[in-house]
Amino acid sequence: MKLVIFDIDGTLVDSQAFILEAQRRAFAAHAMAAPSREASLAIVGLSLHEAFSVLAGPDGPIESLSEAYRAAWAEIRANPDYEEPFYPGAREAVATLAENAGVTLGVATGKARRGVDHLFARTGWADVFRTVQTSDDHPSKPAPNMILAALAEIGAGPATTLMIGDTSFDMEMARAAGVRPIGVAWGYHDRAALEAAGAERIVADFAELLHFIGP
Template sequence: MSAPYLVIFDCDGTLVDSQDTILHGLQVGFQAADLPMPTRSEALSIVGLSLERAFLTLVGPENAHHVELMSNAYRASKVARRKEGLDFDPLYPGARELLDRLKARDDVLLGVATGKARRGVDHMVKVHEMHDLFVTVQTADTSPSKPHPDMVLRAMAETGSSAKATVMIGDTSFDMEMAKSAGVHALGVTWGYHSRERLEAAGADWVAGHFNDLYEGLNRLLDFDKEPA
């Protein structure tokens, strides 16, 4: 068999609806620095970036000295809430069905590329019983923040997949820009944090409005349902 197709998913805003837990963590961070919390839309606009870069984007360079404190407060809050069973991000409708459909194919490998820490991905996997689903997991612990292409490049290196056989699925312009920088297909979704217009402006090759549309988008980009010659 030729090199496998590689389908990489973002997490927050793509696989899981994490807006409430993210907003809670951001609120804790802003309280720790005694800074005013931005509006909901402003706060959620940074989802997808690594934590420090996200806080820096929200507070601006004049408050850069607060970023470490805010990030540490966010992380501590996450750990505490998980121990209490309060940190639960539900899967979007249709997510599990698509993942299982793709996993059942012997020519498709699944991966994750996220601004989360590995600890956050492990929590998602445990809560939603996704063990052995993803063969490559790229996080903010080992790669620069999106839109740097490192996560996608690492995923391809780990799986032996080519750029033309790889697609990045995400809900933000950061995901689309990362995909384009890595030379892979960019598939946007509209149920997360950035608009269709913003996804398309960032280079999305296809934009899905529901998980039911994603398989069609994948097939259009990868052509993996084509009958052999």
């Protein structure tokens, strides 16, 4: 049995427009200039405390920025037009893997549980992903805690577990947990960053990922 653990933002869904807008609102609430797009996307995957420690500096108003960011996300999600777009092939790949008797699916994400629940309500994925680990319950990536909890919950071994993600934090987390780090080429960190973080392989699209995972 293979355990295939997915990151969400930048891997399954392209949430960058909403992340950038929530950051903009959080910084505006503190009369601070928003960081650049590059800086903002570079920290996707970290928990809010770690992310704002990078963006605002260790002496910045980290906790109040985090609260303002959460409030901004709540406002964004309340908009009836809100919908995080899926990357091409993402939903089909999840459906294919869900039907594979040799694969168990999991999630390890810096997204809050509320955001995961919203996504699962839209997709019906609550019964598809057997283990769901979020930043609400664990230290930030790249600490291995989320993956270690998933392994314990499923009873899977590291050698047969793949972590699929788009950032260096995902790759470093996977290596720290002793599982196989698989990068995706369409997310928020570039190929060089993924390779430097120890990616075993970087796939170009979901078709290549499915072929790599195999039966």
